[in-house]
Every structure is written in C-alpha cells, then in structure tokens.
Amino acid sequence: MPRRAPLTWRVATVARLQPETPSATTLILDVPQWPGHLAGQHVDVRLTAEDGYEAERSYSIASAPEDPHLAITIERIDDGEVSPYLTDELRPGDPVELRGPIGGYFTWEVADGGPLLLLAGGSGLVPLMAMLRHRAAATSDAAATVLVSARSWEDVLYRDELATHDEHGVTVRYTLTRRQPPEWTGWAGRVSAEMLRELGADRPEPLRVFVCGPTGFVERVADLLVQLGRDPHAIKTERFGPTGGS
Amino acid sequence: MTDASDQHTDGNAIAGILQEIFVAEFTTLERTCQSCGDRNPAGAHRSYRGAGIVLRCPHCNDVALRLAVLPDQYVFELRGAWSRRSEIAGLAGAE
Numbered sequence: 001m002p003r004r005a006p007l008t009w010r011v012a013t014v015a016r017l018q019p020e021t022p023s024a025t026t027l028i029l030d031v032p033q034w035p036g037h038l039a040g041q042h043v044d045v046r047l048t049a050e051d052g053y054e055a056e057r058s059y060s061i062a063s064a065p066e067d068p069h070l071a072i073t074i075e076r077i078d079d080g081e082v083s084p085y086l087t088d089e090l091r092p093g094d095p096v097e098l099r100g101p102i103g104g105y106f107t108w109e110v111a112d113g114g115p116l117l118l119l120a121g122g123s124g125l126v127p128l129m130a131m132l133r134h135r136a137a138a139t140s141d142a143a144a145t146v147l148v149s150a151r152s153w154e155d156v157l158y159r160d161e162l163a164t165h166d167e168h169g170v171t172v173r174y175t176l177t178r179r180q181p182p183e184w185t186g187w188a189g190r191v192s193a194e195m196l197r198e199l200g201a202d203r204p205e206p207l208r209v210f211v212c213g214p215t216g217f218v219e220r221v222a223d224l225l226v227q228l229g230r231d232p233h234a235i236k237t238e239r240f241g242p243t244g245g246s
Numbered sequence: 247m248t249d250a251s252d253q254h255t256d257g258n259a260i261a262g263i264l265q266e267i268f269v270a271e272f273t274t275l276e277r278t279c280q281s282c283g284d285r286n287p288a289g290a291h292r293s294y295r296g297a298g299i300v301l302r303c304p305h306c307n308d309v310a311l312r313l314a315v316l317p318d319q320y321v322f323e324l325r326g327a328w329s330r331r332s333e334i335a336g337l338a339g340a341e
Binding site: 006007042044056058099100102103104105106215232233236237238239240241242 | 253254255256257258259261262265266269271273274285286287288289290304305
C-alpha cells in the first residue's frame, strides 16, 4: 500500500445492498482504481446536496483486503444526516463518493500474528470483522477471541458468518445489554472484568487487543483491561463517538 | 442526554482530514507528550470537535494538536515531539 498517496475522492458504484440487522445495511461497492486496504481501515463518504451542501462521515471497511468488492456496513441513525440516505435510498448502480483507505494505527495484518482479542460494541464489530475475514482469507492460524456486545440478538451484525468463523479457531462470545432471547446462554449486561478474565485478558502473555465501538464502550473496556494488568500501549482503540455515527 | 465523556472520538476519526493536510498516513505518527512524556501514536489520542479539532494526550489530556478549518484553509499547531520512521524507497527489507 502506498503510504504517500494524496487522498483523492473517487466515485464508487453500489453493486449490492445487504441487510444485516433491522437497522444496519452493508453497501457492497465497486471502486475504480481502489489501491487496496488493510483490515481495520476506514473510508470517508461524502454526500453533496443539489444546493452544494456537503456532509462527510467515516465508515469502517467490513471486507477483507482479499475481497474483490469494498464493503462498508452502515448503522442507520434515525435522525442522522447521512446514514438514512445510505441505508434507505441507495440502489444498485447508484454512485457513492468516497476517499480512502484511511488510517494505519487501528489495523491488523496476518503477518502481525496473534493471539488476537477483539472487543466490539455494536457497529464497532465492522473493522474487527474485516480482520476476521482477512484472517480466514489468508488461512491464518492466529488464535482469535471475539467479544460482541450488542443491545439484543437481533442487533448482532454478521451473526451467521460469525458462527462459521467460530468453527475455525476463533472463539466468539456475546453479551446482550438490553434484551436476551428466551433460554439465552450467553452473557447479559455491559462488559465486565469477569467476562474479560474469562476471555483470558488477565493472562500475562502478549495479546493483540483491539477495542472498537461507541466512545463510552471503548473507554470502559479499555479501563477494565488496564485494571486487569494489560499495558495501555498494547490496546488499540477506535471510538465512534456518542452513538456510533450519523 | 449523553455523558460528556462520550463526546470525544480519537485520532482515527480525523485521519482523513489529516492525511489530506500531511499527504501521508497520520494515525501511526508517534508523539511524545510535552507534559507527561508518554509516547503514543496519533491514532490513540483523544479527539474533540468544537469550533475546530483538538487532539489530546491519552495519558494526561494535554493538547497535542489544534486544527481550525477556515473557508479556504486549514490552520494547525502541533505540540510535543512528533516522529515517524519510514523506509527508504528501494531499500525496504535490506537491513
């Protein structure tokens, strides 16, 4: 990936839309001259109204670098300025203006190795999913443990696909903060020190830790990890803000 | 009502605008804080948006970068010791 490339706006085309949850949709895009990306990077998406008004938002890339298309998963914020257009109005063939890939800090490559501990709050799962997809596409045997925190089972992104990763050396655990299905055997409530301990976060061996989600989630989980003895410099974080986007 | 501590994001969230200015990936730039001496990549810094953008040290919260977006220009100020290690073209892997 060229590190010194001017960041240019490109016009992508919607190839397909894939509903993920009642509030989230994945845009699968054809991007001309896409330079390639690393798992964990994001793109800026720009919408321009007829009167010239522009709105820009950042969205994490969900697809692996190996995928032929670029995928971004958008969580619809009801009173948002950008996300309702992307999830509800776009159709296959429509143009979308974007620039990227952006960011080099919150990234993981197979060559970096594991073991991985990936902690996702809501749509914070998106860049971590790119890492899992990259791990699978590159047939890496790096151990990976994933904790997904979501409001309810219906709100969990990529549920079926996560189950397939679970069979290939990835451990996936869930905590549902607001509503649990009948006979739920996973965790309930906000991420706790006990959960992190059970995932091995307090063990002394090195771990590549990635935490992503709304700011409150990331701050809380990172604080718990430091309390469990992890080096704050070895915890990579990405914060989506109060609600996780708009 | 959102908790005030939820309002910030981090260096990753402003990586696009900073790459536009620096014409290079910004989030992996390392910064040693002028106040506490802690060393962190730009991506790990907290980011606050108001009239402009302020990046703050993740350890002591002192100001690391101030950026104002004016109609036709960006004005920014960096604080602390910023550094980057980059390979010399053609010599990568030759060490």
